[in-house]
Every structure is written in structure tokens, then in C-alpha cells.
Amino acid sequence: MLMDSKETSREKMGKIGKNPSFFASVKHALDGIGIILREEKNMRSHALFGLIPLLSAWFFGASPMEWIVIIFCIFLVIIMEFLNTIFENVVDLVTDYEYHPLAKKAKDIAAGAVLVTAFFAILIAAIIFLPKFLELYYKLI
Numbered sequence: 001m002l003m004d005s006k007e008t009s010r011e012k013m014g015k016i017g018k019n020p021s022f023f024a025s026v027k028h029a030l031d032g033i034g035i036i037l038r039e040e041k042n043m044r045s046h047a048l049f050g051l052i053p054l055l056s057a058w059f060f061g062a063s064p065m066e067w068i069v070i071i072f073c074i075f076l077v078i079i080m081e082f083l084n085t086i087f088e089n090v091v092d093l094v095t096d097y098e099y100h101p102l103a104k105k106a107k108d109i110a111a112g113a114v115l116v117t118a119f120f121a122i123l124i125a126a127i128i129f130l131p132k133f134l135e136l137y138y139k140l141i
């Protein structure tokens with residue numbers, strides 16, 4: 001019963017349905033990336049901060065394994081921000097922007113997951129780069 005009304009409303013809208021091709025799926029995925037870059041200031045910050053370890057890796061001539069770990073950490077933070085944004089949107093959809101303690105809980109926990117991942121990435125960056133920075137520092141003084 002519910003299924004029938006759902007399908008009818010889908011047909012009426014004419015906008016929702018299975019992607020007709022692989023390229024249509026890719027286009028919608030790219031739209032999603034565009035939306036998160038436009039609407040989420042935190043995602044732009046992550047992308048910008050991600051440049052620091054990349055430039056440092058280039059400057060210090062990081063080993064292939066160090067490059068892999070650094071790129072892994074950058075993508076981990078970015079993926080976590082994607083998940084956080086998905087949660088925020090689903091919560092807003094369900095609550096229709098009305099206050100609900102469970103909505104607060106879900107959003108705060110999702111934001112906490114991003115924070116934990118960012119700390120993890122900073123810790124890894126410190127383990128890789130701190131000795132290199134110190135070596136350079138003692139060479140220069």
C-alpha cells in the first residue's frame with residue numbers, strides 16, 4: 001500500500017528513479033561533491049589543510065610509504081566529513097529543522113567522529129614530520 005503511493009509519487013515527480021547509465025550515476029556523484037564543496041565550509045577547510053602535509057611531504061622528500069599514509073589520512077578526514085554531512089542532512093530531513101534531543105545527539109556524535117579522525121591525522125602527521133622538522137631545524141642553527 002505504502003509502496004504503491006511511493007511509486008506513484010515517484011512517477012509524478014519524474015525526477016527520482018534509477019540512474020539510466022553509469023555516466024548518469026557519475027554525474028550525480030560529482031553533483032554531490034560540488035554540493036559539499038559549495039555548502040560545507042568545513043570541507044573546504046579540510047581540503048585546504050590537506051595541502052600542508054602534501055607540501056611538507058614534497059619538501060622533505062617523503063618515502064613512498066609515508067606518501068601512502070599521508071594521502072590515506074587526508075582521504076579519511078574527507079570521507080568522515082562526507083559522512084557527517086550525510087547525517088546532518090538526513091537528520092534535518094527527518095526533523096524538518098525542529099529541535100529534537102536525538103537529532104542533537106546524532107549530529108554531535110557525527111561531528112565528534114570528524115574531530116577524532118582529524119586528531120588521528122594530526123598525530124600521524126606529527127610522527128612523520130616532527131623528526132624531519134627538528135632535523136632541519138638543528139641543521140640550520
Ligand SMILES: Nc1ncnc2c1ncn2[C@@H]1O[C@H](COP(=O)(O)OP(=O)(O)OP(=O)(O)O)[C@@H](O)[C@H]1O
Pocket residue numbers: 042084088091095097098099100101103104105107108111
Ligand atoms: N534538529 C536539531 N535538534 C537539536 N539540535 C540540533 C538540531 N540541528 C542541529 N542541532 C545542534 O546544532 C549543532 C549545529 O548543527 P548544524 O546542522 O548547523 O551543523 P553544522 O554547524 O553544519 O555542523 P558541522 O560544523 O559539524 O558541519 C549540532 O551539532 C547540534 O548540536
